[in-house]
Amino acid sequence: MALYRYDEFDRKFLEERVAQYRDQVRRRLAGQLSEDEFRSLRLMNGLYLQLHAYMLRISIPYGTLSSAQLRGLAHVARRWDKGYGHFTTRQNIQYHWIRLEDTPDILAHLATVQLHGIQTSGNSFRNITTDPFAGAAADEIEDPRPYGEIVRQWSALHPEFSFLPRKFKIVLNAAPDDRAAVKIHDLGLNLRRNEKGELGFEVLVGGGLGRTPILAQTVRDFVPRRDVLAYITACLRVYNQYGRRDNLFKSRVKILVQSLGIEKYRQEVEAEYAAMGVEREELDLPDAVVAAMQAQFAAPSYPDASGDEAELNQALAAEPDFARWVKYNVKPHKAAGHAIVVVSLKQPGKVTGDCSASQMELLAELADRLSFGEIRITHDQNMVLPHVRKAALYDLWLQLGAAGLATPNIGLASDIICCPGMDYCSLATARSIPIAQALATNLAQREQEIGPLQIKISGCINACGHHHVGHIGILGLEKNGAESYQITVGGSDNAQAALGGIVGPAVAAHEVTATVDRLIDVYLRLRRDGEQFPDTYRRVGLAPFKEALVVAR
Amino acid sequence: MGDPVFRLVTGNRLRDGKVIYFVGAGVWTPLIAEARLVEEWDGAALLAEAQAGPPPHPAIAPTLIEATRDGERVVPVTLRDRIRAGGPTIAYAGG
Amino acid sequence: MLLDRNGGFRPDSWRHLADDEAPADGEAVTISFKRWQAEPERWSDRTRPLGLRLSNDVPPAAFGPAATRFALIVLNFPRFIDGRAYSQARLLRGRFGFKGELRAGGNVLRDQLMFMARCGFDSFEVDAERARAENWPQAFREFEQFYQPAADRRETILRQRLRSWQTAAE
Numbered sequence: 001m002a003l004y005r006y007d008e009f010d011r012k013f014l015e016e017r018v019a020q021y022r023d024q025v026r027r028r029l030a031g032q033l034s035e036d037e038f039r040s041l042r043l044m045n046g047l048y049l050q051l052h053a054y055m056l057r058i059s060i061p062y063g064t065l066s067s068a069q070l071r072g073l074a075h076v077a078r079r080w081d082k083g084y085g086h087f088t089t090r091q092n093i094q095y096h097w098i099r100l101e102d103t104p105d106i107l108a109h110l111a112t113v114q115l116h117g118i119q120t121s122g123n124s125f126r127n128i129t130t131d132p133f134a135g136a137a138a139d140e141i142e143d144p145r146p147y148g149e150i151v152r153q154w155s156a157l158h159p160e161f162s163f164l165p166r167k168f169k170i171v172l173n174a175a176p177d178d179r180a181a182v183k184i185h186d187l188g189l190n191l192r193r194n195e196k197g198e199l200g201f202e203v204l205v206g207g208g209l210g211r212t213p214i215l216a217q218t219v220r221d222f223v224p225r226r227d228v229l230a231y232i233t234a235c236l237r238v239y240n241q242y243g244r245r246d247n248l249f250k251s252r253v254k255i256l257v258q259s260l261g262i263e264k265y266r267q268e269v270e271a272e273y274a275a276m277g278v279e280r281e282e283l284d285l286p287d288a289v290v291a292a293m294q295a296q297f298a299a300p301s302y303p304d305a306s307g308d309e310a311e312l313n314q315a316l317a318a319e320p321d322f323a324r325w326v327k328y329n330v331k332p333h334k335a336a337g338h339a340i341v342v343v344s345l346k347q348p349g350k351v352t353g354d355c356s357a358s359q360m361e362l363l364a365e366l367a368d369r370l371s372f373g374e375i376r377i378t379h380d381q382n383m384v385l386p387h388v389r390k391a392a393l394y395d396l397w398l399q400l401g402a403a404g405l406a407t408p409n410i411g412l413a414s415d416i417i418c419c420p421g422m423d424y425c426s427l428a429t430a431r432s433i434p435i436a437q438a439l440a441t442n443l444a445q446r447e448q449e450i451g452p453l454q455i456k457i458s459g460c461i462n463a464c465g466h467h468h469v470g471h472i473g474i475l476g477l478e479k480n481g482a483e484s485y486q487i488t489v490g491g492s493d494n495a496q497a498a499l500g501g502i503v504g505p506a507v508a509a510h511e512v513t514a515t516v517d518r519l520i521d522v523y524l525r526l527r528r529d530g531e532q533f534p535d536t537y538r539r540v541g542l543a544p545f546k547e548a549l550v551v552a553r
Numbered sequence: 554m555g556d557p558v559f560r561l562v563t564g565n566r567l568r569d570g571k572v573i574y575f576v577g578a579g580v581w582t583p584l585i586a587e588a589r590l591v592e593e594w595d596g597a598a599l600l601a602e603a604q605a606g607p608p609p610h611p612a613i614a615p616t617l618i619e620a621t622r623d624g625e626r627v628v629p630v631t632l633r634d635r636i637r638a639g640g641p642t643i644a645y646a647g648g
Numbered sequence: 649m650l651l652d653r654n655g656g657f658r659p660d661s662w663r664h665l666a667d668d669e670a671p672a673d674g675e676a677v678t679i680s681f682k683r684w685q686a687e688p689e690r691w692s693d694r695t696r697p698l699g700l701r702l703s704n705d706v707p708p709a710a711f712g713p714a715a716t717r718f719a720l721i722v723l724n725f726p727r728f729i730d731g732r733a734y735s736q737a738r739l740l741r742g743r744f745g746f747k748g749e750l751r752a753g754g755n756v757l758r759d760q761l762m763f764m765a766r767c768g769f770d771s772f773e774v775d776a777e778r779a780r781a782e783n784w785p786q787a788f789r790e791f792e793q794f795y796q797p798a799a800d801r802r803e804t805i806l807r808q809r810l811r812s813w814q815t816a817a818e
């Protein structure tokens with residue numbers, strides 16, 4: 001299998017980290033550390049305090065898991081939680097029912113499968129994310145994950161940038177079709193080639209949602225590959241010195257870029273970069289290192305599967321339900337006779353992104369048998385078996401179906417992104433899961449007619465559910481002690497990223513389904529051939545959507 | 554309205570994060586029905602009593618909340634506190 | 649009390665002058681950045697060991713070029729979550745060639761010591777009683793290797809790997 005394998009250095013480092021954390025927990029329980037002091041330490045290991053218990057967030061670097069790692073996650077769910085985990089829009093997993101006392105043992109267990117909670121919270125680098133189809137997609141320049149691992153290592157317990165003004169999310173993308181939502185991240189790296197054919201990165205800075213949604217802008221078109229760590233360092237150093245620390249809501253790098261202007265921010269970064277001198281050499285990324293990292297992620301040797309098509313076509317013709325699943329959940333793979341399978345964690349009526357320990361174990365087993373032991377997590381809160389032979393699809397569909405994992409809805413209305421909201425989260429202003437459940441159940445019947453549609457729901461202004469960039473976005477608020485929901489339309493998180501527009505006053509929980517129905521009706525009435533929701537919105541504007549709701553009121 | 558609104562103190566237990574309620578005399582309980590309810594004007598004193606004690610304090614962030622009585626049941630006023638008391642409002646996956 | 653990077657405790661032998669205080673002859677003193685900026689000539693006679701106290705919002709360009717004339721620079725962490733002084737330290741060591749003693753003051757906590765030491769700090773203003781009771785010196789030894797280059801000039805994990813591949817290839 002071709003995934004990154006820890007060497008002695010990595011193993012030692014993670015063991016030392018677990019030991020360090022174990023001692024921090026000991027000091028907290030002994031009363032040597034106050035909650036204030038401990039909070040930042042536990043957050044640096046991904047431990048939050050939520051409504052009902054501690055919540056532990058485990059990093060899934062660049063959204064890639066081995067089957068052994070997924071089994072490790074299942075074990076944690078069973079032994080130390082209530083038998084399930086929740087996959088997030090950050091390609092992480094979080095457990096909602098964790099006991100502080102157990103956390104050192106949990107992290108020690110996860111360390112044996114190369115997983116950790118380092119920097120899944122706190123004001124530092126967060127988990128690095130990327131295209132969930134990386135290494136399998138036909139349209140990518142190169143597998144971005146080796147760079148993801150290089151950046152992951154470089155950012156782990158960074159001496160200078162562990163106490164930034166605020167969290168910092170880096171995203172990597174290597175495909176023209178942006179499946180990683182680059183522009184809503186603090187720093188985006190787009191892999192590309194220059195005119196000479198050399199590899200390097202376009203560097204974007206200053207994206208983010210939350211209270212002030214802003215899309216990232218390009219700081220530099222092309223940074224040669226070997227200089228990328230030095231360049232990111234310059235971007236971060238400017239942020240660490242000038243980012244605001246007086247106001248939590250103005251502390252992300254997006255606000256710095258906005259207030260300086262991209263020109264001035266660029267000047268500062270370039271000046272810093274030019275002055276780096278010997279540090280540039282220390283951060284140099286030699287080709288040999290990249291090559292060694294790439295060898296770790298080498299593509300599996302796919303069997304010759306060109307004959308698989310015929311078999312698949314037979315099954316498609318015989319079984320319409322299977323054909324429907326293939327149509328929506330199976331994506332093109334770069335190797336002949338292979339496919340990328342998206343496993344839906346969005347069965348209508350269930351909780352978005354939740355996955356039971358037995359489902360995880362089943363997926364690990366299926367991955368071993370059918371996908372070279374690899375699994376991916378998507379920022380849409382689904383899972384992926386990235387390298388499946390077409391001849392195996394039918395069998396896979398049956399097995400997934402038996403476990404409630406074959407809902408044929410990827411990219412459709414019931415494939416809703418949704419944060420935990422007030423059912424779990426201490427920051428929430430309203431619930432989001434029940435809203436998602438009601439919408440998914442209501443829309444499932446006509447979602448094929450509607451076609452591609454992204455509904456995204458957040459339980460508060462922090463926007464973990466990315467509502468601003470949903471085709472339809474829903475934000476849970478609190479008004480006079482009751483839950484109310486603000487609805488936006490026309491957002492998008494792909495290469496043409498856009499923020500949605502607000503359609504009118506917030507509505508009560510029981511009105512959300514009908515309101516969304518009306519908005520979808522407007523889209524269906526106005527759309528032209530081939531248009532998706534954001535296309536129609538761009539053409540017709542906000543007015544028809546607003547009107548439809550005014551009429552209804 | 555009309556139901557009298559009481560005050561009580563809640564927090565999360567340090568060792569495991571569980572929701573707990575202050576009974577008095579350093580004692581905390583996971584059952585909201587066992588919490589000590591006081592009148593509004595005694596709230597501040599109750600909170601001070603709940604916060605006292607040497608480190609490590611058994612509860613993180615003791616907080617004063619409002620609740621009403623419904624027969625034997627104690628019902629927090631805000632949805633958030635009701636969810637804290639009763640658990641998530643949705644069914645969740647099990648092993 | 650001061651904690652040293654090597655784990656030892658020692659008293660502070662410097663006097664930290666308020667902006668209206670006068671130094672005694674030959675006495676080792678630190679002055680604020682503001683005071684130094686106001687009258688640099690007065691302090692440049694080199695008749696005494698001189699230290700500088702910098703707040704964390706002074707841009708590197710303002711203090712960097714003059715750094716080498718000081719024997720001690722004290723950087724400040726007003727709250728432990730405010731990490732600006734890490735960058736100041738990194739630049740003082742890496743870019744401006746400061747070789748004197750670099751000291752961390754303010755809200756210095758045990759679990760930040762390692763980051764500070766890596767950024768080039770030599771000494772730390774701590775509450776000695778608490779620091780002894782909680783074995784703070786151990787904080788410098790919790791990790792053997794690191795991924796990033798830093799002011800401590802330790803060879804990074806990446807460079808060590810590269811070296812071992814190259815030897816293997818020969």
Ligand code: SF4
Binds near residue numbers: 421425458464
């Ligand atoms: S959006 Fe708000 S409610 Fe939802 S998970 Fe994020 S912080 Fe919690």
